Amino acid sequence: MKTAPATSAGPGPDAGNLRIALVVSAYHDSITGALRDGAAAALKRAGVRDDAVVVIPVPGAFEIPFAARQAAETRRFDAIVCLGCVIRGQTPHYDYIASAVAHGIMIASQATGVPISFGVLTTNSLGEAVARSGPGAANKGWEAAMAALQLTDVKRNLARPRASGSAA
Numbered sequence: 001m002k003t004a005p006a007t008s009a010g011p012g013p014d015a016g017n018l019r020i021a022l023v024v025s026a027y028h029d030s031i032t033g034a035l036r037d038g039a040a041a042a043l044k045r046a047g048v049r050d051d052a053v054v055v056i057p058v059p060g061a062f063e064i065p066f067a068a069r070q071a072a073e074t075r076r077f078d079a080i081v082c083l084g085c086v087i088r089g090q091t092p093h094y095d096y097i098a099s100a101v102a103h104g105i106m107i108a109s110q111a112t113g114v115p116i117s118f119g120v121l122t123t124n125s126l127g128e129a130v131a132r133s134g135p136g137a138a139n140k141g142w143e144a145a146m147a148a149l150q151l152t153d154v155k156r157n158l159a160r161p162r163a164s165g166s167a168a
Helices: 013-017 029-046 061-073 093-112 126-132 140-159
Strands: 020-025 053-058 079-087 116-123
Touching: 020 029, 020 061, 020 140, 029 053, 029 079, 029 116, 029 126, 029 140, 053 061, 061 079, 061 093, 061 116, 079 093, 079 126, 079 140, 093 116, 116 126, 116 140
Parallel strands: 020 053, 020 079, 079 116
Antiparallel strands: none
16 A cells, blocks of 8 residues: 655745735634734745735625635635634524534635645634634644645545556
8 A cells, every 4th residue: 555645844945935814803803813913924935925925804704615615716715724613602593604614615725626625613602712813833724724724635645646657
């Protein structure tokens, strides 16, 4: 059995040529702004140029999948990072929104073939959201950006022509 090249070490040397969209919910903006900053810092550290990162603001988490799919369909972006925050309340609204957003992002990526990562916090409290949006590599925006970069490597590696006589 042959294993595809691992990408867990981070993005390959071509990260400087990537164009990335950050779809960011305005709802809970102190949290989503921190997620955006974390994602931008991760992209910069990986070598993505500042002018190659476009922020697409949306009103809330529910609107993220629509904007992500629209951005992917333009073919202007190599990957899209979705950032938002849904905090559990006292009604089932949380369950509907969290499920719809996750499903919508997955469908957008599958339908377009563009790597789209999930950086939408689904927490029980504001405190949990704050803990997941702090500075550094534990920031879920950072993690989502790194996942998007790793998926661009997966896509690139799978698209390469096979060497003669090799499998997959």
